[in-house]
Amino acid sequence: MMNVEYKVFFEPVKKFNKRLESLDDVIHFSEMLRSLKPDSDLVDIINTLNNNKVCVIKTEDCSGTNSHVLENFDLLAKIFELSDVEHVLILNPPMFFYNKIQNYPEKISVKKYQYKKITEKKIQTIFENFDESILGQKDAKKSICRKLLAQLIRPSTKPLVLMFYGNPGIGKTETAKYLSRMLYGNDNIIREQMTMLGGESSVKYYKATAHSEDSFSKKLLNRSSNLILLDEFLLAPSFFHTTFFQMFDEGKYVDQNFVVDVSNSIIICTSNLLSIDDMDKNIDRALLSRFDGFIKFEDFTLDEKKDISEKVYSEITASNKMKKEYLDKIDKSAIFDKVNNKLNSLSNMRTIRKYMEDCIADSLLLDIIEKK
Secondary structure, three states: OOOOEEEEEEOOHHHHHHHHHOOOOEEEHHHHHHHOOOOOOHHHHHHHHOOOOEEEEOHHHHOHHHHHHHHOHHHHHHHHHHOOOOEEEEEOOOHHHHHHHOOOHHHEEEEEOOOOOOOHHHHHHHHHHHHHHOOOOHHHHHHHHHHHHHHHHOOOOOOEEEEEEOOOOOOHHHHHHHHHHHHHOOOOOEEEEHHHOOOHHHHHHHHOOOOOOOOHHHHHHOOOOOEEEEEOHHHOOHHHHHHHHHHHHHOEEEOOOOEEEOOOOEEEEEEOOOOHHHHHHHOOHHHHOOOOEEEEOOOOOHHHHHHHHHHHHHHHOOOOOOOHHHHOOOOHHHHHHHHHHHHHHOOOHHHHHHHHHHHHHHHHHHHHHHOO
């Protein structure tokens, strides 16, 4: 009989997979199950495990037809002990399975991945490079840095919960992505569109009524950035707002299957409402009181729109994106005459980009048609 050690990891799957790269003699639980026949007995299972020192059980192994096997963990533990397996590595087990594992406390170690708090140096870097990535929004940038500093000096690990509000297309989402790049090295943020909520599928996704279903909690467990973006949060049905109260207050997202640690996270909600008074009139104050700050994003000035149009033009006509034969035929000054005449009526980044694309395409259209 082997003395089997169980190691439980609550961490992103990418990080867990890195651990496996240095290990030999590994068998995945799902692989073992696939190799068995309908009439297989315990001896067959043990033989399948033999010659492997490590057995890996991931979250997806706890779904579907495999769940009944894991629920009978006492039997599974005996099978491991009779095989060559020395270590069982378990990734993000749902509650029903984790509770079974905890019956063996002398053999279990648990490692929970935690994002560290932001640092003073990170805040300095964000402030110094803000203007290169995000146009305008001078006051918003200063307010954001102030709130980041407030989280830095906060004695608890409570998330920083911010509301970005203002007209659409003026930098709210891009700012969230920028913060993620600066703080966590990527802009792979979890982004949920809250206007889409409603109906049974949304309830299942956020409440996770079955552990085999896709869920918000699973997405959080595997996040690569500790920045979470909830778009148009205030337009979600109030029933869903209560789902986030504990997450905002304590840094835990809890459903029927997982308790996810989101401490030290930055949670950014967006709204197209134009004032805090508008929010106060439409939203429960119990919800608004959970925000650490309200950051207003102002409409672009004419000069800022000109800067945006220059940036958009450069992106579209970059030599690595546009054919040289097209570049040679574009009259930049003529295009900018058209764009500048229209700028007052172009309200945001998206409308400026679309109009710039149309002007460039229009300048090439006649030439391309006449080629035939």
